[in-house]
Amino acid sequence: MAEPGAYRCVECSGGAEELYRDYQRGVLRIAICIHGKLCVFCLLCEAYLRWLQLQDSSQNTDPDDLIRYAKEWDFYRMFGIASLEQTSFLVGIFIALWWMRPEMLKNKSDFILLLKALLLSGYGKLLLIPAVIWEHDYTPLCLVFIKVFVLTSNSQAIRVTLNLNRMLSWLAIVFGLILENGVVCLVQKIGWDV
Numbered sequence: 001m002a003e004p005g006a007y008r009c010v011e012c013s014g015g016a017e018e019l020y021r022d023y024q025r026g027v028l029r030i031a032i033c034i035h036g037k038l039c040v041f042c043l044l045c046e047a048y049l050r051w052l053q054l055q056d057s058s059q060n061t062d063p064d065d066l067i068r069y070a071k072e073w074d075f076y077r078m079f080g081i082a083s084l085e086q087t088s089f090l091v092g093i094f095i096a097l098w099w100m101r102p103e104m105l106k107n108k109s110d111f112i113l114l115l116k117a118l119l120l121s122g123y124g125k126l127l128l129i130p131a132v133i134w135e136h137d138y139t140p141l142c143l144v145f146i147k148v149f150v151l152t153s154n155s156q157a158i159r160v161t162l163n164l165n166r167m168l169s170w171l172a173i174v175f176g177l178i179l180e181n182g183v184v185c186l187v188q189k190i191g192w193d194v
Contacts, residue, residue: 042125043086047079049128049143054078081187085180090118092179093154096172097162104162114161121157124150151177 054074094114098105105111124146131142151173158169 038123039086039119042122043079043082045125045128046082046086047075049132050078050082051075052132077192081192084187085183088183089176089180090115092176093118093158093172095179096175097158097168100168100171101162101164104164110162114158117157117161118154121153122150124153 051071051074054071094105094111097114105114127146127149128143131139131146154176155166155169155173158164158172159166162169
């Protein structure tokens with residue numbers, strides 16, 4: 001057993017209690033902190049939502065069906081696009097904050113603290129699950145409300161973490177959205193469906 005604090009999270013470099021967990025017969029799982037798990041789970045939810053929107057009416061479950069494997073690759077592609085969009089959104093926020101107030105993000109710990117706060121403030125994306133499961137006529141409106149809720153949570157995370165006023169935090173959010181939408185346009189020009 002190692003000393004407390006000897007292990008570091010592979011996602012955020014924070015202290016971790018264990019390096020891995022052994023699940024019998026050599027099945028190992030690398031231990032990561034909640035921030036990484038929540039971020040990946042939210043990205044999976046978003047990818048699933050996009051993937052469902054791409055699906056056609058055929059629901060063939062034959063394991064040898066080539067269309068089924070193509071649909072699976074579509075899901076991985078949607079996950080990659082969602083990851084790219086989330087990364088560009090966060091990069092846009094950090095660029096805007098660094099440009100407006102460079103003294104706020106002068107050391108690595110400030111950067112990591114804000115990144116954790118932004119990742120945790122995206123927990124509203126988990127509401128995508130019931131919106132997709134209980135699909136009804138108001139699903140597009142629910143998705144808009146979820147997006148507004150997540151953006152409001154992101155703004156509050158910036159305000160609390162960096163002690164900024166509302167205007168600066170919303171400017172950073174808007175710049176992140178502009179960069180994210182720029183990436184969406186670029187991906188669409190390449191020919192990938194978003």
